[in-house]
Amino acid sequence: MVAADEPYLEVDAGDTLWRFERRFLGSNWTCIWGRGCHGIGPERAAHLQHGCCSIGAELDGLDEARTVAALAATLSPAVFQHHRVAAVDGIFSDDTATNTRVVDGACIFSNRPDFPGGAGCALHLGAVASGESPSDWKPSVCWQLPIKVDWEMRDDDVEVATVRGWARRDWGADGDAMAWVCTEAPDAYVGDRAVIESLAGELAAIVGDDVAAELHRRWRDVVPTSSPPSGSTVARSDDDLRA
Structure with a gap:
């Protein structure tokens, strides 16, 4: 049983240990491209609809x-x-x-x-x-955002994959100049479902169907930590993914 305050939910897939950030997956972030997204430039520019x-x-x-x-x-x-x-x-x-x-x-x-x-x-x-x-057509970075996976190899040859929300630091030097980052902005935490549901397809494409199924099974057994980093976190419909 996973403690209610445990920040990560783990799924052991043998050679890979998947760790899922509960705060991100339980939040109601959603892509607001075309509905107030200010883009990733040095100035807010919702009118341009450039998104990320x-x-x-x-x-x-x-x-x-x-x-x-x-x-x-x-x-x-x-x-x-x-x-x-x-x-x-x-x-x-x-x-x-x-x-x-x-x-x-x-x-x-x-x-x-x-x-x-x-x-x-x-x-x-x-x-x-x-x-x-669209995920079969678009570059992987485009349909995966705002999902980020950090990979680390342990000394026992088990690979640890941590699935979390994309952060400003993940943009590298460009992130420092961004006037707005959607995962840090309360504007984007207006979804009607948790990210684990709204981005279920994207998560399955990243981790595989078996791991995704086990994630959902374990998720039902715990009370997710749903406080957002700066608002809250859920996903995109097909229209949202057009950005």
């Missing part, structure tokens, strides 16, 4: 870069505002293919609010139009 896309997306290796490039090639100008830029200059910031290109202050896939084909992520829109999950 203003610095582009960092790709998780060459395989992910190839997948994103292949899917981007299927997007029509009707759903991809910067289709022409992509065709001429490519979707990556340079030849290393480690980051998506930034166009006029935001990721190349970020359609602007006045774009007739729909504001938000063109990859997200393309996935929805194809009847597929």
Whole structure:
């Protein structure tokens, strides 16, 4: 039995020990992109609707870069505002293919609010139009936010994976200059479900179905610590994920 005041709930998966931050999973954080999100720039700029896309997306290796490039090639100008830029200059910031290109202050896939084909992520829109999950189309960092996993190898060769909410420090040097961070702002703690429910799909994609099922089973046995870091924490619907 897990104590009510224990900050983490653990699931032992053999070679990996998963530790879940109860405070984050029990809070009612939700993505408020397009509904008051001020972005991650040095000034609050909700009107731009750049969300957390203003610095582009960092790709998780060459395989992910190839997948994103292949899917981007299927997007029509009707759903991809910067289709022409992509065709001429490519979707990556340079030849290393480690980051998506930034166009006029935001990721190349970020359609602007006045774009007739729909504001938000063109990859997200393309996935929805194809009847597929946006998490299968978008860079992993995009659909995982605000979930963060810290990995640590113990001396006994057991890997410890700590699942928690993304924090300002996780943005590195860029975080110091941010005027607003959604996981620290009470504005974003307005969801109607706990993160463990609203981001259930994302959590399962990260930890695997078996670990996710065990997490939910154990969660029901404890009273979650639901006080937010600076508000409270829950998730995104398909529309929310368009940022």
